[in-house]
Amino acid sequence: MNPMLSKMLPLGLLLLLAGCAAPNYNVPIEDRSQRSSTGTISPSTRVDPPPPSYPQPDSPATSGSESDYPQAGEPARSYPVEPIEPIESSAPVVPQQAPPSSVTYAGPSPALLALMEKADAMESRGDMRGALAQLERAQRISPRDPMVYLQLARLRLHMNDRTRAKQLAQRGLSLAGGDPDLTAAFQALLAELKRR
Amino acid sequence: MAKKSVKSKAAAAKAGKAKKSGQRRSLWGLLFKLGLALSVLAALGLVYLDASIRSKFEGKRWALPAKVYARPLELYAGRDLRADELAIELKQLGYRMVDRPRRPGEAKVQSWRVELVSRGFEFADGAEPSRPLDLRFGDGRLQTLSSGGRSLAVARLEPVLVGGIYPADNEDRELVKLDQVPETLVQALIAVEDRNFYTHHGISLKGIARAMWANVRAGRLVQGGSTLTQQLVKNYFLTSERSLARKLTEAPMAMLLELHYSKDEILQAYLNEVYLGQAGSRAIHGFGLASNYYFGRPLDSLSVDQLALLAGLVKGPSYYDPRRRPERATQRRNLVLKLLGQQGLISEAQAEQLSRRPLGVVAKSSLTKGAFPAYLDLVKRQLRKEYRQEDLSSEGLQVFTSLDPIVQRQAEASLKQVTARLQKHHGKKLKGLQGAMVVANSQTGEVVAVVGDREPRYQGFNRALDAIRPIGSLVKPAVYLAALERPEQYTLSTPIEDQPLQLQNPDGSVWSPNNFDKKAHGRVPLHQALSRSYNLATANLGMDQGMARVIDALERLGVRRDIKPYPATLLGSLSLSPLEVSQLYQTIAANGFETPQRAIRSVLTAEGSLLSSYPFELQQQFDPAPIHLIQYALQETVREGTAKSLYRRFPDSLNMAGKTGTTNDQRDSWFAGFTGDYLAVVWLGHDDNRPTPLTGSSGALQVWAELMAKLRPASYQAVPPPDVQYLWVDESLGVQTEQGCPNARLVPYIVGSEPQRKHDCGIQAPVRRASDWFRRLFGG
Numbered sequence: 007m008n009p010m011l012s013k014m015l016p017l018g019l020l021l022l023l024a025g026c027a028a029p030n031y032n033v034p035i036e037d038r039s040q041r042s043s044t045g046t047i048s049p050s051t052r053v054d055p056p057p058p059s060y061p062q063p064d065s066p067a068t069s070g071s072e073s074d075y076p077q078a079g080e081p082a083r084s085y086p087v088e089p090i091e092p093i094e095s096s097a098p099v100v101p102q103q104a105p106p107s108s109v110t111y112a113g114p115s116p117a118l119l120a121l122m123e124k125a126d127a128m129e130s131r132g133d134m135r136g137a138l139a140q141l142e143r144a145q146r147i148s149p150r151d152p153m154v155y156l157q158l159a160r161l162r163l164h165m166n167d168r169t170r171a172k173q174l175a176q177r178g179l180s181l182a183g184g185d186p187d188l189t190a191a192f193q194a195l196l197a198e199l200k201r202r
Numbered sequence: 203m204a205k206k207s208v209k210s211k212a213a214a215a216k217a218g219k220a221k222k223s224g225q226r227r228s229l230w231g232l233l234f235k236l237g238l239a240l241s242v243l244a245a246l247g248l249v250y251l252d253a254s255i256r257s258k259f260e261g262k263r264w265a266l267p268a269k270v271y272a273r274p275l276e277l278y279a280g281r282d283l284r285a286d287e288l289a290i291e292l293k294q295l296g297y298r299m300v301d302r303p304r305r306p307g308e309a310k311v312q313s314w315r316v317e318l319v320s321r322g323f324e325f326a327d328g329a330e331p332s333r334p335l336d337l338r339f340g341d342g343r344l345q346t347l348s349s350g351g352r353s354l355a356v357a358r359l360e361p362v363l364v365g366g367i368y369p370a371d372n373e374d375r376e377l378v379k380l381d382q383v384p385e386t387l388v389q390a391l392i393a394v395e396d397r398n399f400y401t402h403h404g405i406s407l408k409g410i411a412r413a414m415w416a417n418v419r420a421g422r423l424v425q426g427g428s429t430l431t432q433q434l435v436k437n438y439f440l441t442s443e444r445s446l447a448r449k450l451t452e453a454p455m456a457m458l459l460e461l462h463y464s465k466d467e468i469l470q471a472y473l474n475e476v477y478l479g480q481a482g483s484r485a486i487h488g489f490g491l492a493s494n495y496y497f498g499r500p501l502d503s504l505s506v507d508q509l510a511l512l513a514g515l516v517k518g519p520s521y522y523d524p525r526r527r528p529e530r531a532t533q534r535r536n537l538v539l540k541l542l543g544q545q546g547l548i549s550e551a552q553a554e555q556l557s558r559r560p561l562g563v564v565a566k567s568s569l570t571k572g573a574f575p576a577y578l579d580l581v582k583r584q585l586r587k588e589y590r591q592e593d594l595s596s597e598g599l600q601v602f603t604s605l606d607p608i609v610q611r612q613a614e615a616s617l618k619q620v621t622a623r624l625q626k627h628h629g630k631k632l633k634g635l636q637g638a639m640v641v642a643n644s645q646t647g648e649v650v651a652v653v654g655d656r657e658p659r660y661q662g663f664n665r666a667l668d669a670i671r672p673i674g675s676l677v678k679p680a681v682y683l684a685a686l687e688r689p690e691q692y693t694l695s696t697p698i699e700d701q702p703l704q705l706q707n708p709d710g711s712v713w714s715p716n717n718f719d720k721k722a723h724g725r726v727p728l729h730q731a732l733s734r735s736y737n738l739a740t741a742n743l744g745m746d747q748g749m750a751r752v753i754d755a756l757e758r759l760g761v762r763r764d765i766k767p768y769p770a771t772l773l774g775s776l777s778l779s780p781l782e783v784s785q786l787y788q789t790i791a792a793n794g795f796e797t798p799q800r801a802i803r804s805v806l807t808a809e810g811s812l813l814s815s816y817p818f819e820l821q822q823q824f825d826p827a828p829i830h831l832i833q834y835a836l837q838e839t840v841r842e843g844t845a846k847s848l849y850r851r852f853p854d855s856l857n858m859a860g861k862t863g864t865t866n867d868q869r870d871s872w873f874a875g876f877t878g879d880y881l882a883v884v885w886l887g888h889d890d891n892r893p894t895p896l897t898g899s900s901g902a903l904q905v906w907a908e909l910m911a912k913l914r915p916a917s918y919q920a921v922p923p924p925d926v927q928y929l930w931v932d933e934s935l936g937v938q939t940e941q942g943c944p945n946a947r948l949v950p951y952i953v954g955s956e957p958q959r960k961h962d963c964g965i966q967a968p969v970r971r972a973s974d975w976f977r978r979l980f981g982g
Contacts, residue, residue: 010525039646061866067415115278115279115280115353116278116279116356117276117278117279117280117356118235118357120355120356121355121356135327135812135815136327136328138817139325139326139327139328139815140327140787142803142818143276143327144815145645145818146276146646147276147278147281149643149644149645149646150645150877150878150919158818170819173795173820173821173822174820175763175791176795176822177792177795177820177822180792180793180794180795180826180921180923181921182921183921184922184924189924
């Protein structure tokens with residue numbers, strides 16, 4: 007299995023099982039440079055993204071040299087700029103290949119993953135506010151990544167804030183675009199909210 | 203006789219004496235009384251002086267303005283960031299450019315690589331350590347990030363301090379604490395200004411004598427005898443008239459200060475108070491601010507020669523102005539260096555070597571304080587809802603905002619460049635043209651930039667918040683959204699009558715709206731009526747539904763004003779500020795979730811404990827399905843409709859969405875639009891409401907396009923909700939058809955509302971047309 011996916015799965019499961027099991031993530035969080043072997047996958051170990059499962063909202067797919075470590079929330083942004091009139095535009099002129107034929111949810115980017123893990127560790131220590139701050143950092147980096155909303159919703163539920171948890175889950179669902187796993191995760195969460 | 207005469211003389215003398223002594227006595231009495239009165243007056247005066255100098259000292263000492271910070275720059279592999287943009291951020295943070303960065307606050311910038319040692323910062327959510335960072339760039343992005351040879355997932359720089367909240371007199375200081383001030387500066391000041399500072403009691407006779415001697419020897423005024431304490435007193439009253447009385451009270455006030463406060467307290471006050479230059483109408487007080495003003499970096503990062511220059515400036519900031527009088531300034535600096543050498547504070551060789559250095563003053567003041575007044579205005583308004591003004595301007599609160607200085611500067615430049623271009627093109631019809639912009643994250647609702655004037659440093663009328671103008675066609679998505687919420691009645695393909703109509707106002711008057719091109723277009727599909735911004739079709743659609751539904755949609759989109767149930771509301775007589783418009787479009791960009799627009803992330807006390815945080819909030823206001831249909835029509839607007847000129851500048855692969863707005867007689871030119879990451883609203887118009895030659899498309903859209911070209915935005919990928927399906931249809935026949943058939947168009951429908959009849963045109967091989975942008979919705 008692709009290492010990115012295998013990295014994500016435990017996290018995903020963890021999110022699904024919130025409330026039942028205490029998260030067992032216990033990674034150093036202060037200095038990410040110390041932890042190359044404890045969790046974060048360095049870009050060089052990354053291989054192709056998993057097969058397409060749903061159109062990822064933010065990502066018109068990376069191309070060329072960047073394909074070896076896809077960034078879900080941060081698509082390539084270079085495109086030709088053809089000013090109407092010659093003006094002092096500082097935007098770069100970089101040609102881009104044909105648009106991608108399909109987009110995939112490649113999972114959270116390493117930065118996102120790192121922040122989500124950090125949040126997770128804080129949450130398990132009972133530092134809800136700290137966890138929230140880390141997840142909002144993650145959200146700013148990739149505001150259309152459904153995983154961030156899933157974890158945010160879980161955290162709010164853990165904080166017994168059902169109203170926000172529900173809104174966040176619905177927002178995440180609106181970004182999941184029918185991806186079966188993510189949709190199931192959000193629906194399970196919404197069902198749990200209804201039950202409680 | 204003689205005796206008598208003697209007697210009488212004596213008597214006379216006695217009488218005279220008595221008279222004299224009586225006179226003398228009354229004179230003494232008078233003098234005594236006068237003396238008493240004077241000393242009472244003097245005592246009263248002293249008490250008064252004491253009170254006034256103490257209140258001045260205490261007031262200044264404790265008034266710590268709130269510090270406002272920009273967002274910290276997050277660094278991670280894959281981020282859209284160029285080395286030159288990072289270099290601007292580093293410059294604002296006052297990093298020193300060196301060949302081999304080793305100490306915190308040092309950096310080396312190349313086009314493909316930036317090496318730096320971050321300073322670290324205490325954030326509300328924890329400390330970011332100071333550490334070396336190695337960043338490689340390519341393809342407009344940050345490619346890799348590592349620290350000490352190890353790859354790093356994410357790091358953040360310290361945030362740029364963008365301003366403060368000051369008391370009403372609007373003074374601004376960059377307050378420094380004594381323990382943050384380089385020792386060399388203090389030594390240099392004492393060496394050149396007041397050698398006996400630590401021993402005298404406020405005034406120094408030795409100092410006066412030495413100064414007099416020096417002046418006599420030189421034959422002119424070369425030294426003043428004022429102690430630092432006297433100078434502090436003088437600076438406290440610098441704005442008042444420098445009268446003789448003031449001069450006379452200076453010495454007693456200095457002595458009184460010494461009586462009440464320690465040398466360190468006085469020194470700290472002095473360091474923050476002394477006048478060091480003039481930036482336009484703004485006085486530069488204190489070494490903290492002066493350091494930024496002259497060298498563009500914090501005081502604790504200055505070199506010895508730079509500190510010597512600042513210490514030398516005290517004597518005459520205008521006479522020794524290093525920008526206008528570099529030769530005088532150099533001489534003065536070298537004198538200070540020489541004194542430091544003579545007193546053994548640095549070696550003489552070092553003094554000699556430092557004297558050969560250039561002044562190192564930055565060409566233009568890079569003061570970031572007051573740099574973004576419109577954004578700061580928004581921050582202050584949000585803060586004032588929760589904090590008292592006194593607390594804001596005196597408690598030293600730390601305010602963390604979402605301001606992105608890179609985006610802010612690009613927004614300012616875009617408005618400036620495009621309005622200048624438009625003015626050049628249209629001549630005096632656009633004389634005095636004004637504009638405003640709000641830029642937010644299209645998903646989180648965080649406001650990243652606010653421009654309230656074409657001259658962005660101008661602290662006047664903040665149009666982004668206070669120009670309440672009719673929004674014209676920007677209101678239309680609400681009319682169509684209200685319709686599309688009823689899929690059993692309306693789909694994107696529903697034919698709408700673009701025909702003249704007469705509307706009755708509540709006062710009984712009749713109103714006949716017109717299209718911009720003065721033509722009626724007959725039956726047009728609903729999405730086309732919106733993307734072409736047809737007024738007649740919109741009025742018909744609105745009246746068919748009733749005003750109540752439209753107003754309800756507007757309120758759920760985030761409008762908090764009283765909306766008049768008049769037909770003219772349908773075509774944008776509603777007046778809103780650019781910030782309010784931004785809120786309205788935020789809800790559309792964020793799939794129907796209303797996300798309050800935030801400028802502040804958190805507020806901390808001076809000591810760093812959290813006072814309040816402003817988490818991400820959201821409230822679902824619309825079902826994602828009708829919002830998705832509106833997003834489709836707003837993408838069509840920029841692809842085929844009123845804003846299609848946009849794609850003359852951008853590649854087809856970039857998805858954007860937006861709406862133009864033009865009001866009666868073209869008094870207002872609007873554009874509101876969003877990409878994957880940014881939402882921006884632009885308004886152009888005249889403050890006096892004069893007509894312009896601009897439409898939303900020829901005016902505001904141009905500014906928006908310029909900004910987006912600079913921002914290199916992410917594509918907006920609208921995610922179809924599960925209950926929306928895309929079908930090929932022939933709208934002229936109202937049937938489903940095949941890809942490649944004549945008039946075939948891919949249109950989203952809420953499941954169950956799609957056309958039921960199917961029509962196969964018999965073409966096997968699909969033909970692609972350039973205008974089929976909607977294929978790209980799926981990356982096709």
